[in-house]
Amino acid sequence: MTTKNKHDSSQDLFLSRLYDALETSYRQERAVLTVFLTPAQQDLAEKNLSSAASLYFWGGHEQAERRQLIIFPQEPENEAAARKASDVICLHARVPRNAEPLKHPQVLGAAMGLGIEREQIGDILCTDTDVRLFVREHLAQYIMAELKKAGRSSLKWEWEEDPEIDVPVRETFEAIVSSTRLDAVVAALARCSRSAAEEKIRSGDIKVNDVTVGKNKVLCDNDLVSIRRCGRFRFLTARAQTKKNRLILQFERYL
16 A cells, blocks of 8 residues: 555545544534544644534643544534643643753653553643643543653652643744755755755655655645754745745744
């Protein structure tokens, strides 16, 4: 099966599950909750279900990237009522004094090492002193009891209501490129040559909208680009053109 066919099959399965959730919401006249969705999955849900149901996305904080979809049989009274239907909670742990700050992959790897599927975990926000892990409520006690270490740091979790995220999750910047082709964008973001960018694409080091791509393509507004050992970026838009006909592109970098 080719990469494209695998992608199409995965997308069809995802949409099938969404339609099943929609049917359940109508039949049982209740809100139906999904797992955490990637930005690309959120876009798919919006495009395919918004005309048939009342949808609300919530990931535990205002800047959330991975968000749960809540499907309502009828419009909720207000935003507070919509959020109340979610089962997303925040677990908070402080990094021990004099310990090295934890990184996202370390916390995610430790959680998945417990047998927890990626889609059950939302955003993981790490600072020099804190870790916040957004999960579904039915996993909270298990994680608090079992996820006692990540990297070299011991962790003691607390349930945190209404977390205030006072650090930036993303930062905006600009890059000048020759085109919106993936190799040109990767070369600018990873600060490498165009040929090195092409090799990264062929080697499977690049994901677009959380799907590994094996060949070049043209990016569209809001595409999410992940570069192994470099970071995650969202292409926002082409803001302007230089006198030499190069493009000034706006991006968000995930911190």
